[in-house]
């Protein structure tokens with residue numbers, strides 16, 4: 001063997017030694033996963049026992065165990081013990097359920113190892129997805145936007161632009177330390193906690209976020225909001241942003257977005273809307289009016305991995321003032337090693353690298369593009385409508401039960417309720433419903449979640465599930481009743 005050939009033989013790669021074996025393994029994985037999704041109703045799920053955890057957690061082997069072996073570990077010790085956010089009776093938190101075609105699109109994306117969404121076809125795909133999202137949500141065409149990892153990052157991105165656009169000083173150069181006046185922002189007390197985290201990470205301090213009381217319908221009280229802004233102005237603070245909710249996480253309530261937009265305009269403040277899941281009522285037939293006024297927002301945060309059922313890891317921030325968006329995220333110091341490549345980008349203000357935190361991007365837009373194009377607007381609109389109709393159906397089933405009650409207005413896709421037997425005292429009701437929650441979740445994790453609204457504990461079913469069928473809601477009501485009857489003696493001996 002010559003010296004050159006010997007050296008080549010020593011060179012490492014992560015490509016398979018045997019492509020045919022990899023092909024067989026790949027086909028097997030694909031078949032297994034499609035079968036899993038096809039049978040998802042009866043697939044087991046639940047947290048792993050100690051024995052299984054031991055199989056998962058141990059020191060990294062010095063020598064690899066091989067692709068087939070590790071796939072076996074996935075099949076035997078991981079997949080059966082996952083939360084499985086794909087099940088038809090999963091109505092906890094706000095859990096998108098994914099789709100088989102979404103899974104395949106993710107495989108293609110990974111096969112390409114991401115791609116940067118700034119140049120070539122990827123740039124057009126990203127641009128087109130943003131355009132479609134604007135169209136579906138009725139957001140003005142001139143707005144810009146960027147795909148991000150989900151609702152939290154989408155809100156963070158919107159608030160970052162708001163902060164920089166409305167600051168008294170050049171925020172990029174001086175930071176919040178350069179401010180003379182305290183910047184304050186406002187949201188209803190039903191707003192998602194990720195907004196508070198954004199405020200903290202943006203260096204504004206969570207004391208700057210004024211939690212405004214909501215009314216009996218869980219909507220921000222405009223009178224209280226106006227007063228809070230006025231109080232802050234009197235104290236020489238700088239009210240700069242109003243946050244509205246298009247779909248609160250606890251009960252699915254919608255703020256009076258038009259009223260908030262008008263107030264923001266009058267007060268010369270930024271108007272940001274968190275529409276993580278609720279914004280999609282815009283493509284329903286009967287409930288689009290709930291989001292009236294959303295189009296007035298300066299920035300809007302939405303998710304595609306919740307009610308749009310795309311594989312996790314996709315949200316979107318839309319911003320009307322494209323320049324403000326761009327100047328918030330564009331690098332102050334030019335990256336010399338990127339200059340020539342970025343110079344090729346046709347329109348710098350739609351380059352996603354300059355509109356959000358990550359530099360390396362993973363071609364998130366591909367799955368959105370393929371799914372939206374494969375199923376079209378009507379299919380998604382029908383699914384949103386179906387979930388709203390099913391939610392009303394569930395609410396009706398609960399209303400018919402003498403020993404159950406609805407505990408918050410049913411507005412969109414969430415029903416809050418309790419089991420309320422024999423007029424138990426409040427304290428005992430809470431205890432009993434906590435027991436019901438624990439018992440249900442032990443048997444069927446995240447069938448429902450629990451929450452507290454205006455100090456009252458309750459159960460909560462949030463329906464963004466394209467696999468649920470009407471009989472599943474009968475099952476839920478029956479299970480709650482059965483579990484409640486079984487446990488009531490524990491709180492009322």
Ligand SMILES: Cc1ncc(COP(=O)(O)O)c(C=O)c1O
Pocket residue numbers: 093094149150151152153192194247248249274275276277303315
């Ligand atoms: C209204 C609302 N906003 C923001 C978020 C955070 O989104 P993500 O979980 O995609 O980060 C959620 C999550 O449930 C939500 O319901």
